[in-house]
Amino acid sequence: MQTALGANGQIAEELTRELHRNVTHDIRLVSRHPRAVHETDELVSADLRDTRATADAVAGSDVVYLTVGLPMDSAMWQEQFPVMMGNVIAVCRQHHCRLVFFDNTYMYPRTAAPQTEQTPFEPVGPKARVRAHITTMLLDQMGAGNLEALICRAPEFYGPGRTQSLTNSMVFGRIAKGRRPMVPVSAHTRRTLIWTPDASRAMALLGNTPDAYAQTWHLPCDPDRLTYRGMIAVASAAVGRRIGYTTVPTLAFRIGGLLNPTVREVEELLPRYRQDNIFDSSKFMSRFPDFPVTSYRQGIQQLVEG
Known part of the structure; x- marks a missing residue:
C-alpha cells in the first residue's frame, strides 16, 4: 500500500497516476475530502492535525507521501504545518512506514548562489521559517535513525491542470x-521552474528506490x-x-x-x-541519468497551446 497525504493537489494527483502506471494499484488517497483518480483508489477522509485520524489513515502503508499544501496564509502555516509534521512523523514511526516528504525552497538564502542539497537554511519571513522548522523536525528524526524517510525538494512549479504558482x-x-x-x-x-508531472514522477521513483532514503534530493528541472x-x-x-x-x-x-x-x-x-534562481538537481540526474526531464520549451508550448 502506498498512501498520499494531501491527496487533492496537483502534485499528489500526478503522483497517483505515476504510482498506478508503474508501481502499484494499491493506492490510498487521504485528505479532508479525497477524490479518486482511478477506480481502484482507496479514499480516506482525515484531518492530519488529528493524531488518531492520521494513524488510522496510514495504517498498513509501506510508503507514505506527505504532499500537503496550504493556502498562502502565514498564520495558518504557523498553526497547522508543525502539528501535521509532528503527527505524520509519530504515526509513520508507529506503523513502520517509510516517509517521503515533498518540500520547497522557501528556507534557502535569497541570493543568486546555486542551490544544492547542502545549501544551509537561512529563512527570512514567517512562511520560510515554518518550512525550515518542519523540515528540520524531519531531518532530526532521520539523523537519529528513528524513521526511514527522504526529502524531495522542488523550486517553483509550472505545469498543467490545477498547478498553482x-x-x-x-x-x-x-x-x-x-x-x-x-x-x-x-x-x-534566470528562473528555475519544475514541471509538476516531472516532480511527481521523480517523487514516485525516489519513494520506491531503497537506497534513496536517509537523504535530501533536489527534484529534476531543465538545466537550460x-x-x-x-x-x-x-x-x-x-x-x-x-x-x-x-x-x-x-x-x-x-x-x-x-x-x-x-x-x-x-x-x-x-x-x-530580483536575482537569478539556480536550483541544482545534478545529484538526482547523476543517480537517475535516464529520467526524462520536460524542457521549458516543451512545457511552455503545452501550456500556451492549451
Whole structure:
C-alpha cells in the first residue's frame, strides 16, 4: 500500500497516476475530502492535525507521501504545518512506514548562489521559517535513525491542470487566455521552474528506490534556465504571434497587499525574483541519468497551446 497525504493537489494527483502506471494499484488517497483518480483508489477522509485520524489513515502503508499544501496564509502555516509534521512523523514511526516528504525552497538564502542539497537554511519571513522548522523536525528524526524517510525538494512549479504558482497564474495562464502576461519583479533574471508531472514522477521513483532514503534530493528541472523574457519568447513562437508583457515591480505588490491579503502574502517571496534562481538537481540526474526531464520549451508550448 502506498498512501498520499494531501491527496487533492496537483502534485499528489500526478503522483497517483505515476504510482498506478508503474508501481502499484494499491493506492490510498487521504485528505479532508479525497477524490479518486482511478477506480481502484482507496479514499480516506482525515484531518492530519488529528493524531488518531492520521494513524488510522496510514495504517498498513509501506510508503507514505506527505504532499500537503496550504493556502498562502502565514498564520495558518504557523498553526497547522508543525502539528501535521509532528503527527505524520509519530504515526509513520508507529506503523513502520517509510516517509517521503515533498518540500520547497522557501528556507534557502535569497541570493543568486546555486542551490544544492547542502545549501544551509537561512529563512527570512514567517512562511520560510515554518518550512525550515518542519523540515528540520524531519531531518532530526532521520539523523537519529528513528524513521526511514527522504526529502524531495522542488523550486517553483509550472505545469498543467490545477498547478498553482505565481508564474503559472501571472504568465502562462494569462497567455493561454489571450491576455498580456504580468512578470513579477524582473524579466531578466534566470528562473528555475519544475514541471509538476516531472516532480511527481521523480517523487514516485525516489519513494520506491531503497537506497534513496536517509537523504535530501533536489527534484529534476531543465538545466537550460530561461528568463521570463526568454520564456515569453518561447510562448510567442508557440502561438505564432509576438507577446508583449508588463513587469510588475515590488512596490505594486506592496500597494496591492494593502487591499488584498493574498497579494500581501506573496510579498515575502518577491526578493527571490530580483536575482537569478539556480536550483541544482545534478545529484538526482547523476543517480537517475535516464529520467526524462520536460524542457521549458516543451512545457511552455503545452501550456500556451492549451
